[in-house]
Amino acid sequence: MRKKLIAAALVGSAVAVAVSVFAGTAGAAPTSPPAGRLALLAQPERAQDALPDFVPAAQLADDGLVINSTRLLGQAKGARHWAARDTAGNVCLVTTLGSTPAEQVTGMTCASPKDFDAKGLTLQVARLTDATEAHLLPDGYTAAAQASPQLTVISPNLAISDATDGSTAPIPLAPGNGATSELKIPNLSAAGS
């Protein structure tokens, strides 16, 4: 009888440890919204926000991406773009070109909420056949981006520019709608070929 009791206690504690390990793993993703001016990240996740199956989500998670934080910004010219957070609470821009595991290329860049508010995020992703340059805008710069001849606005927080343009001058955006300072978007076209 005593042996049975010891065995039962062992089973119980082992199962408890196992449950706590798995529960701890599943609950590890932080859920607090970032401090950056990007209200989109605080909105509930929609079906279209999830990364498609051909994108290597496990690699991106190893790189720090909080997988369920992605919010689709839009798509244009064969590229898809998401805003997201990383495990350190930074704001991220994720861009994918292609539509199969073999041909896809995915880039991600992340900045602290403070840096994001001051400069936004720009990401250029390229492969042999094509390239894209995307700009994640803090809230309040949509109208200015629409007025810029160098940018094409895809959605309120997403603009794209010509990835092959030779210009290196930053693109200035006047503030509006809650933003208080001018935003100078970096132009990556010719920076570090």
Place this chain on the structure above:
Amino acid sequence: MTRKLPAPARFAGAVVAAVVLVVGLTPGLAQAAERLYYDGDATYGQLHSSPDLWPTTGGRVRTGSALLPIARTRDIGGRTVFQAKGTGGYVTLSHGVVYNSFSTCLWTFSQPISGAANIQCWYR
């Protein structure tokens, strides 16, 4: 002389072993897939490559926000097959396997800086 453990105890042992395996292996597997190939201070426009030809699937570069990091996969002929550059001081690149390729990292200064900046480049 050996004595057989009762079934519940054997089950408990198996569960404990499984838990130890999960806890012990999960971080190791994630780390084993990537290698740090450069860890040093910034010098303008330096290109660093992984040490051997490798079937790479991308990598990541951390420079700090004053620099513009670039992650690049080049084939054996030196062509840039895939590339990502971002303004956040941290950029990652993920793609399908490119056999016989080098993972490379590069950085430029997006604004004048003073002092030193640490650069780290990984490939996988």
